[in-house]
Amino acid sequence: MPEHTPTPLDLTLDAAALTAALVDFPSVSGGEKALADAVEEALRALPHLTVDRDGDAIVARTDLGRDERVILAGHLDTVPIADNVPSRLDADGILWGCGTSDMKSGVAVQLRIAAGLPAPNRDLTFVFYDNEEVEAERNGLLRLTRNHPEWLAADFAVLMEPSDGVVEGGCQGTLRVRIPVGGVRAHSARSWLGENAIHAAAPVLARLADYVPRRVDIEGLEYREGLNAVAIEGGVAGNVVPDACAVTVNFRFAPDRSEEQALAHVREVFDGYHVELTDTAPGALPGLSHPAAAAFVAAAGGGARAKFGWTDVARFSTLGVPAVNYGPGDPNLAHKRDEHVAVRAVHDCETRLTGWLTA
Template identity: 60%
Template sequence: MSRTSSARGAGHSRLDLTQDVALLTAAVIDIESLSGHEAALADAVEDALRALPHLEVTRNGDSIVARTSLGRAERIILAGHLDTVPLPTVAGSRGTVPCSWDGGMLYGRGATDMKGGVAVQLAIAATVPEPNKDITFIFYDHEEVAAAKSGLGRLERENRELLDADFGILLEPTNGTVEGGCNGTIRFEVTTRGLAAHSARAWMGENAIHAAAPILARLAAYAPSTVNVDGLDYRESLNAVKIHGGTAGNVIPDACVVEVNYRFAPDKTPAQAEERVRELLAGFEMVRTDSSAGARPGLNVPAAASFVATVGKEPLPKYGWTDVARLSEMGIPAVNFGPGDPLLAHSDNEHVLAADIRACLDVLTRWLK
């Protein structure tokens, strides 16, 4: 349910949006926001945005939407999620909370994914009060968990009128390069059946794990495609990602399940991706457990062209799934662009260069001014 204010405990953190954006990133990291526990950070973000008179602010659960209304010819979205994965459990890890510095390197949970991007959003909200495009800032919860819990999905269902835009930028880490669209993803459980027996009398049973060997052989032999979509080359992948079966060390297993994940180029719908996997694994018992459509590059609108020109680098494809797919499904062309190396996301020593956060802010500020 949307609301215009939120209940808070005493002494909640306050954010200074006008400080150096790298220091702002550190302050955002230090408000721990594991998925499902984003309220404290959402409170701080809401307070900071409500102090800016040029923004109209709406809160829905632990998601916040802030909009300018300047009558500009174009409206763009700057979006980012507030939540992080759990803190590392390995002793000595630096990707934790509170954050720490090593020269110009900032360590902490979410430093890369994606509190640097969130800090850039906040800095723009405070320092670019009259942009050349109207801006909708979106800060949302529950990105790092099941898609059904997504705060962006909830906003789409309950506050769709706030999300209309001509172009969107998701500030996920991309090393400061525009990454267009994203691959889709689909998952299956492929099951083989057997007959249980004592392993000393194995001839009395049928081994379900052995029966799964052809599944693995077909997957290992599969040659993944590289597909050009609107000028960008998307690499696909199809893999067994988990296998389980058997009940005891002296029992012939009567069931085995191979979990399969297909990352498919955005030229395909989830239904087409499913058809391809079922064709490859024909003859086996299969159940689809999850699927999300991909997104085309989103570079064919004027706002995208001007943004790419400001960045000054050739766009790349996004191989992993991101919420640009949700924006694309709403009819909003969108790209990924943010500070930090995506390969460091969720790592035990997650970190980001202060200079990269400042560079990201500089690009977006120049584009919006």
Template identity: 60%
Template structure:
């Protein structure tokens, strides 16, 4: 049975992760977990706790000369018989925590909650952000709402987003564009097809351009971002005995953060010149910002614990929202991003502990 209370935040971070996962918080239903987070943080006298909807913010005010923002979303995609969590051992003996949210991204949330309680006097002031509605339409995003309603709550010199990175650092993120590329035809009875123009057949040229398109690898501040241009949907047809007069191919362009959103739109329109192109969703990327001294210090501290080197974030994440505020931001959290949203979502427990250890080493 899921509980609405969290265990002692200063205890075992893996047990805390399991408890956070065991409070269901599918997008649009985050209130119970937000209440539990607020209730767990409010007694901590070194923190000021604020709330906007189902987003909870806790921050220190120690007069430090720098401020770090550490953020994570508390919602998940729908549950499929994978809550409550359970533990298993992999073939190599590694202990893993299984269940919805263990990867995306309640491991990162639990690490932040644990450190928010443990670090009563961090070396910099810290703002801990736990927000809602990340897994749904961008306009509902809780971090975006905080940007609009309380931008001062998000002020800082560096932001770290606890998205799953398998315990490595992933700088910045690609931008994303979704467009509907459509063809026009003329209806007719399919028995007299010569009287019409088949819009679905005309869409073959759109698919051919996609099939021969070569996505770029783009070096941005020392990290190589892979772009992608793909059809992700196609619709058309009126009835089984009619020639269709319209066909729409939905295209998703993942573009390097060196491009502005306007650049991305121009590129898509050029690729599909001669067709009607309607952009339906657009979000710019974020440069990695690895040349910032505070980011460099974070990289040095984390890699000293976890090993490895920073890499690029191929998907879009909310680091882009911080970039819009002029705050350098990186992704860092437990969990293999390839397992995000998967029914078999699971995370090595040692990875959760290592991420907590690395962040603690940098902040303490």
């Protein structure tokens, strides 16, 4: 990983230049400290904000006595770099580098608003957190919900996840199950003496192949579910009929189902098999009927779509805070070696958020 000499963040830079500065802080999950330090230092220099820190998560708040409080949240970490740091700006106005799309362009917009709007029309809470790109138990936002839920009290939240400048409401829930299938081990030259567990998994795969996923409309947004095998394990050696096999199935479910309802549905699909739950996370309803959300959708261009995938809006939902995904990055470019973001998209995102917060 390229070394980076910590330097102060200049919040007077335009949003695209600030994105480049953020990208040039390597901050792979678990290594965000230098960037978190720089973010904290920059925010503490702003007299209109109260700044707190928990680990490598920074929370800054205005306290203007407004009728409504809104959270702007984004994660500081990236996936491992792939020879794509430092950043590079080309002649066509495209900024290249790890995290440009997911999601340092969104973080740059947060920082620009934190510095440039000392008196917004709503009180603001800015949340910058660590370890989003790894397992849930390390997630900095989850840690904040446990350690300091009062820091996250709000009427509405915008998670600056890449959404290509379109509001994405709520998110799908997700769960994974493991379905073991047994057999009898034997020499493959005398296979009639055994029962092949891998062959016995065929009906499980057939049920998946025949499954028709549900589409459901929630608050005008269409969510599409999916039930898919994502792993299969089995086999002993090249001359052995295996006596064990297991299929891992991932269910992406619409947010009108609870985790319990989703699991019950999967058990129904695989009736007759033992179904072991290995992990689960709830979805989040769009919440677009909330006045703050409706105003935000209008300010962002008037359109909204369902979020396919799981994001931290679900954590805000568990706190009773309606939330949407909205950021300048393209989600299809996240985690790619050629990750990039259009400078214009970053500026447009800042302009729309600023308009909403000053109208």
